[in-house]
Structure formats: structure tokens, C-alpha cells
Amino acid sequence: MNVKKKIIRNKTKSIQKYRFYVQSAFALLCIWIGIEFYFFVRYLESNGTVSFYNRPPGVEGFLPISSMMSSFMFLLTGEIHYAHPAGMFIFFAILLVSLVFGKSFCSWLCPIGFISEMVGDAGGKFLKKFFKVRLKIPGWLDYPLRSLKYLLLGFFIFSIFFLMSTMAVRAFLDSPYNLSADVKMFYFFANISRTSLIVLSALFILSIFVKSFWCRFLCPYGALLGILNFISPNKIKRNAASCIDCGLCAKACPSSIKVDKVITVWSDECTTCMNCVDACPVEDTLDLFALLPAKKSFKIKKKWVAIGVVSIFMAVTGIGMLTGHWQNKISKEEYLYLHKNMESFGHPTGPEAMKKLNEDAAKEKGAGNLNGEWSK
Ligand code: SF4
Ligand code: SF4
Numbered sequence: 001m002n003v004k005k006k007i008i009r010n011k012t013k014s015i016q017k018y019r020f021y022v023q024s025a026f027a028l029l030c031i032w033i034g035i036e037f038y039f040f041v042r043y044l045e046s047n048g049t050v051s052f053y054n055r056p057p058g059v060e061g062f063l064p065i066s067s068m069m070s071s072f073m074f075l076l077t078g079e080i081h082y083a084h085p086a087g088m089f090i091f092f093a094i095l096l097v098s099l100v101f102g103k104s105f106c107s108w109l110c111p112i113g114f115i116s117e118m119v120g121d122a123g124g125k126f127l128k129k130f131f132k133v134r135l136k137i138p139g140w141l142d143y144p145l146r147s148l149k150y151l152l153l154g155f156f157i158f159s160i161f162f163l164m165s166t167m168a169v170r171a172f173l174d175s176p177y178n179l180s181a182d183v184k185m186f187y188f189f190a191n192i193s194r195t196s197l198i199v200l201s202a203l204f205i206l207s208i209f210v211k212s213f214w215c216r217f218l219c220p221y222g223a224l225l226g227i228l229n230f231i232s233p234n235k236i237k238r239n240a241a242s243c244i245d246c247g248l249c250a251k252a253c254p255s256s257i258k259v260d261k262v263i264t265v266w267s268d269e270c271t272t273c274m275n276c277v278d279a280c281p282v283e284d285t286l287d288l289f290a291l292l293p294a295k296k297s298f299k300i301k302k303k304w305v306a307i308g309v310v311s312i313f314m315a316v317t318g319i320g321m322l323t324g325h326w327q328n329k330i331s332k333e334e335y336l337y338l339h340k341n342m343e344s345f346g347h348p349t350g351p352e353a354m355k356k357l358n359e360d361a362a363k364e365k366g367a368g369n370l371n372g373e374w375s376k
Contacts, residue, residue, distance in 0.1 A: 007244060007281075007282055008242075008282065008283040008284075009281065009282070009283060010280055010281055010282055010283045010284075010285070011283070012283075012302065014278040015274050015277075015278060015302040015303065015305070015306060016274070016275065016278055018303075018306050019107065019108060019273065019274070019306065022108050022109065022306060022309070022310060023107075023108065023109070023111075023113075023114040023117075024114075026108075026109045026110075026111060026114070027111045027114050027115075029058070030058075030061075030111045032056075033056045033058040033059055033061075034059075036053065036054070036055075036056040037055065037056055037059045037182070037186060038186075039053035040053045040054065040055040040056070041183060041186050041190075043332075044183065044335055044336060044339040045339070047336060047340070048332065048336050052332060055182075055328075055335075057085075057086035057326050057327055057328065058086060058090070059182050060084040060085075060086040060087030060088075060090065060182065060328075061086070061087060061090040062182075062185060063084055063087050063181050063182060063185065064087075064091070064220075064221055065156065066083070066084050066087055066173070066178055066181050067084060067087035067088050067090065067091040068091060068156065068160060069160060069169050069172060069173055069178075070083070070084060070085070070087060070088040070091075070173060071088050071091050071092060072160055072161070072169055073166065073169050073170060073173065074088060076166050076169075077166065080325050081170075081173045082328060082329035082330070083173055083174075083178055083179050083328055083329075083330065084178075084181070084182070084328060085320060085325040085326065085327075085328060086317075086320055086325075086326050086327075086328070088320075089316055089317050089319065089320030089325065089326070090317060092316050093312065093313045093315075093316035093317050094109075094221075094225070094313075095224075095225075095228065096312050096316055097109070097309055097312045097313055098225040098228040098229065098232065099228050099231060099232055100232060100234065100308060100312060101232065101234055101272050101305055101308055101309055101312075102225075102228075102229040102232045102234060102235070102270055102271065102272040103222065103225040103226055103228070103229045103268070103269075103270060103271045103272065104271060104272040104273075104305065104309050105225055105309075105313075106215055106222055106225060106271045107254075107271035107272065107273035108272075108273075108305075108306070108309045108310075109309065109313060110215075110221075112214065112215070112219070113212065113215055113271075116207050116211075116212040116213070116214055116215050117211070117212060117254065119204065119207045119208055120207055120208070120210075120211030120212055120213075120254070121211075122208070123207065123208030123209060123211075124211065126208070127209070135209050135210060136256070137210060142256075145216075145217045146216060146217060146269070148217050148218055149216075149217060149218050149219055149220055149222055149223040149226075150223045152218065152220040152223065153220040153223040153224055156220060176338055176341070179330055179334070179338055180335075180338040180339070180342050183335075183338070183339060183342065184342065187342075203218075211254055212254065212255075216255070216269065223268075226268030226269065227268065229267070229268050229270060230266065230268065233290055233291050233292065234272070234288055234289065234290050234291070234300060235264050235265055235266065235270075235288070235289060235291055236259065236264070236265040236270060236272075236276060236277065236286065236287070236288055236289075237263065237264050237265075237286070237287060237288075237289045237291075238259065238260070238262065238263055238264075238285065238286050239284060239285045239286070240263060242282050242283075242284060242285045243260070243282065243285050243286075244281075244282055245260060246260075246281065247260045248260075248279040248280060248281060249276035249277075249279050249280050249286055250276070251279070252275040252276050252278070252279035253275060253276050254271075254273060254275060255267070255269035255270060255271060256269075257269060257270055257276075259276045259286070264291075272288065272305060274288070274302050274305060277302060278302075287299045287300070288300045288302070288305060
């Protein structure tokens with residue numbers, strides 16, 4: 001027998017406007033960092049003849065491998081490496097945000113996630129208007145494609161945690177390649193090669209047809225945060241008793257999660273964007289819950305997700321600033337030297353290079369030379 005449910009309309013305000021504001025502010029901050037870094041590189045290009053412009057430490061947020069290695073070394077030895085300390089604090093901030101609020105960094109702060117979302121939304125509207133279709137990757141293809149990002153993450157984790165000794169990690173962090181990684185990254189985009197341009201254009205075009213193509217299938221950072229998502233105690237929960245099975249939550253979910261078919265969303269793709277919660281028309285039916293033992297779970301209001309994500313990120317990066325570990329310890333003179341000789345610093349990639357780093361590190365240790373003495 002069909003029992004008609006009494007519907008109490010959900011009158012809570014959508015949080016999406018505020019999510020857009022947070023994403024925009026973070027994207028603008030990244031643009032500002034890019035502009036400041038451009039002036040810093042101009043100073044290096046002039047060989048120190050134009051006035052010096054301070055290097056923005058936030059640029060280290062775009063050096064995930066170096067940040068991961070600095071974090072690894074910090075956890076093993078308690079030492080904060082002098083080259084890219086801000087990158088390490090940004091990395092820890094992202095991990096903590098994800099531990100508390102799932103993969104929320106992707107939908108609230110990440111500038112790449114923001115651009116992918118914008119492109120995907122615009123592409124979806126375009127396809128719907130002119131071709132009356134919305135592309136959806138079938139499940140049999142979606143799962144293997146989604147595992148690609150885990151393979152990439154596995155490769156990085158294997159290379160760092162299994163192929164490198166602590167000494168080799170330190171040798172990598174001390175290497176001129178790592179010290180100039182931010183400037184090298186600048187030139188990667190400023191003098192972009194034809195192959196890189198083709199790859200980036202292909203990713204852009206694919207993101208028009210498949211929402212968040214890069215984030216869903218390829219981003220190793222997203223894969224790491226997806227794993228933390230499982231550990232996070234905060235989860236989207238559906239109240240089956242009041243749910244009217246309208247399916248609006250699943251329709252609103254940018255990660256194509258079947259929210260209407262589960263009680264608790266346990267998915268590595270959930271980014272705590274709160275779109276499903278906003279779309280639900282029935283009061284107290286779909287919310288974010290802190291799942292605590294002994295039935296002590298409680299509902300987390302939408303605004304606390306916004307406040308929480310921003311506050312955790314600011315608190316962890318703030319610790320880096322307040323403890324004097326934000327600006328790196330590379331002098332202008334060293335940067336000028338690195339810039340002049342940058343072409344000769346290759347990337348140590350693959351098991352052979354790791355083996356060499358391990359061997360070099362052992363030799364360097366014997367010679368008591370592990371602290372960037374090369375540049376003197
Ligand atoms: S399940 Fe809800 S919170 Fe998670 S990604 Fe989908 S819409 Fe966003
Ligand atoms: S939006 Fe989802 S949770 Fe809310 S009533 Fe509809 S199906 Fe149920």
C-alpha cells in the first residue's frame with residue numbers, strides 16, 4: 001500500500017552563492033600570486049638590474065611533488081626544509097580540510113576545480129541548448145577511467161616512499177632542480193611547448209563535454225583527497241523516512257553520485273559541494289552529518305562547511321606564517337645563480353634516477369655536504 005508522505009518544504013537558503021564567492025576569492029588570490037611571481041622572474045631575467053620584487057611564497061602551492069617530499073621529510077625527521085616551506089603548510093592545510101570535510105578542497109578552494117566546474121557547466125548548457133543532449137560516460141568506462149588518477153598517485157607514492165631513502169629525499173630537496181622548481185614551472189607555462197599546449201587544449205575540450213574531466217579521471221591530488229574522504233567523519237546522509245524519491249539530489253550532483261539510492265554517501269568522488277542538500281525539497285531529509293560513535297551524530301549546517309573549510313585552510317597556513325616558516329631561505333643571489341644555470345638542472349625521474357639520488361646522497365653524507373653547499 002502506498003502511504004502518502006507529509007512533505008515539509010525545505011526552506012533553508014542555498015549555499016552555492018557563497019561557494020562561488022569562496023572559489024572566486026581563492027582563484028583571484030592565485031592570479032595575484034601569479035602576477036607577483038611574474039615580477040620576481042623579471043627581476044631574475046634582468047640579472048638583478050631592475051628593482052627587486054619579493055617572491056610570493058603561495059606559489060609553492062603549485063609544487064605538489066616538492067611539497068609532498070618536504071612533508072614526508074618533516075614527518076620522518078621533524079625538520080622543515082628551507083626551500084619550499086609554504087608548499088608544505090599548504091599541503092598539510094589541504095589534507096586537514098579533506099580529513100574534516102571530505103574532498104571539499106576540490107569544490108571550495110582548488111582553482112583548477114573551479115575552472116573545470118565553470119567550463120563543464122557552460123559546456124553542459126551549450127550541448128543541451130544546441131544538441132539537446134548531455135554527455136554521460138557509461139559506468140563500464142567511468143570506473144577504469146577514474147582509476148587512472150589512483151595509478152598516477154600510486155606512482156608518486158611508490159617513487160617517494162619506496163624508492164627513496166630519507167637521505168635521497170633530502171638530496172632531492174637540496175638539489176638545484178627543486179630549488180628552482182617554481183621558476184621552471186613559470187617557464188613551462190610562459191614558453192609552453194607544442195606538445196604541452198596540445199595536451200592542455202585536449203583537456204580543456206574534454207572538460208566541455210565531460211564535467212570536471214581532469215579532476216574526475218586524472219588529478220592525483222584528487223585521488224589522495226578521495227582516499228581521505230573515506231576517513232572523514234562527515235558524510236552526506238539521506239533520511240529514507242521523509243525522502244519522496246524525487247531524484248533531484250542525484251540530478252544536482254556534479255559527481256554523478258546516486259544520492260537518492262543510498263542512506264550515507266560513501267564515495268571518493270563526493271566533494272562536499274552541498275549541491276544535493278540545496279536541491280532537496282523536503283526539510284531534514286538530506287544533510288551533512290558528523291558521524292560519531294554511540295549514536296552521537298549531529299547535523300552540520302551548510303554555513304559551517306563554508307566557515308570550516310576556509311578557517312582550517314587559513315589556520316594551518318597561518319601557523320606557517322606566524323612561526324617564520326612561510327618565506328623560504330633562498331637568497332636573491334642564489335636565485336640569480338639558479339636562474340642563470342637553470343637549463344642544466346634536469347628532473348630526476350624513474351627508478352634509475354632515484355637509485356642515483358640514493359647513491360649520491362650516501363656519498364654526500366660521507367662528504368658532509370647536504371645543505372645546498374653546491375651553490376657557493
Ligand atoms: S553527493 Fe552531494 S555533496 Fe557530494 S558531490 Fe554530490 S552533490 Fe556534492
Ligand atoms: S532530493 Fe533526494 S533526498 Fe531529497 S527528497 Fe528527493 S530523492 Fe529524497
